[in-house]
Amino acid sequence: MAHREYPTDHEAKQTILDVGRRMYQKNFVAANDGNITCKVDDDIIWATPTGVSKGFMTEDMLVKMYLDGRVIRQGDLDPSSEIKMHLRIYQENPDIRGVTHAHPPICTSFAIAGISLDKAIYPEALVNLGTVPCVHYETPGSPALPDSVAPYCKDYNALLLANHGAVSWGKSLIEAFYRLESMEHYAMVLMYTGNVIGKANVLSCDQVQELLDIRTRMGIHAGGVPPCAPRPSNVQDVLAGHSPLSADASPEVKTYQPAGSSAAPANGSTGGLSSADIERIRQAVIDRLRGT
Numbered sequence: 001m002a003h004r005e006y007p008t009d010h011e012a013k014q015t016i017l018d019v020g021r022r023m024y025q026k027n028f029v030a031a032n033d034g035n036i037t038c039k040v041d042d043d044i045i046w047a048t049p050t051g052v053s054k055g056f057m058t059e060d061m062l063v064k065m066y067l068d069g070r071v072i073r074q075g076d077l078d079p080s081s082e083i084k085m086h087l088r089i090y091q092e093n094p095d096i097r098g099v100t101h102a103h104p105p106i107c108t109s110f111a112i113a114g115i116s117l118d119k120a121i122y123p124e125a126l127v128n129l130g131t132v133p134c135v136h137y138e139t140p141g142s143p144a145l146p147d148s149v150a151p152y153c154k155d156y157n158a159l160l161l162a163n164h165g166a167v168s169w170g171k172s173l174i175e176a177f178y179r180l181e182s183m184e185h186y187a188m189v190l191m192y193t194g195n196v197i198g199k200a201n202v203l204s205c206d207q208v209q210e211l212l213d214i215r216t217r218m219g220i221h222a223g224g225v226p227p228c229a230p231r232p233s234n235v236q237d238v239l240a241g242h243s244p245l246s247a248d249a250s251p252e253v254k255t256y257q258p259a260g261s262s263a264a265p266a267n268g269s270t271g272g273l274s275s276a277d278i279e280r281i282r283q284a285v286i287d288r289l290r291g292t
């Protein structure tokens with residue numbers, strides 16, 4: 001292994017408290033939900049205890065333990081039963097230095113629906129986070145839950161737990177938390193595009209490949225490969241007056257192809273739209289403004 005510099009006990013505990021506050025403030029956890037761990041040596045982590053809000057923890061509540069589950073130091077509170085999942089993740093992949101588990105509402109909704117986060121729709125989610133499988137349901141805190149996540153610890157950066165929540169990891173605890181944030185954001189965008197707007201231009205295979213190359217250059221070798229579109233559908237500017245507004249318009253956004261040029265159309269050009277199209281769009285705008 002190249003570098004073996006771990007955070008100090010103090011740094012690890014402070015980061016856990018900080019991540020706990022952010023998780024709570026961002027509504028990723030309710031009541032005493034969620035758990036956070038940070039690795040400080042090859043076989044030692046600091047962990048959050050059971051039965052406290054992760055938004056209001058103090059250093060003396062945290063538990064220091066070996067990766068085999070033996071407790072080294074603790075205050076009045078025991079480690080969370082879900083820490084078993086964290087221990088297993090560290091055992092499966094020694095490069096992992098931090099793990100977060102929470103129940104962010106949109107991720108949890110996808111986990112309840114049994115839908116993985118795997119659409120190639122924007123670069124950030126693809127590079128730093130990658131695709132997020134949804135693993136089958138096991139009772140929280142049970143020994144079967146660690147078994148369910150184990151096969152994915154080397155090839156992915158985060159998982160949905162069916163009918164339960166989300167878990168993420170990274171080379172540092174803060175990277176693990178950023179991935180938790182990214183997956184909730186990704187899930188929100190998937191919900192808006194899939195269930196509110198009802199349309200998403202999936203990145204083409206060439207566009208996905210470029211992002212995967214960037215990911216590799218950044219030293220990220222996990223995250224899976226999402227399905228891609230054979231041809232790009234997002235390479236033309238979409239100008240005002242070129243979107244389908246009336247109910248009978250094509251579901252595809254009309255785009256303008258400048259004659260013999262790849263440049264954007266000049267101010268207000270109507271491009272390839274017929275006068276009937278223009279009249280229908282104008283009428284739809286007028287109807288909307290009148291609220292009819």
Ligand SMILES: [Zn+2]
Pocket residue numbers: 034082101102103140164165
């Ligand atoms: Zn949980």
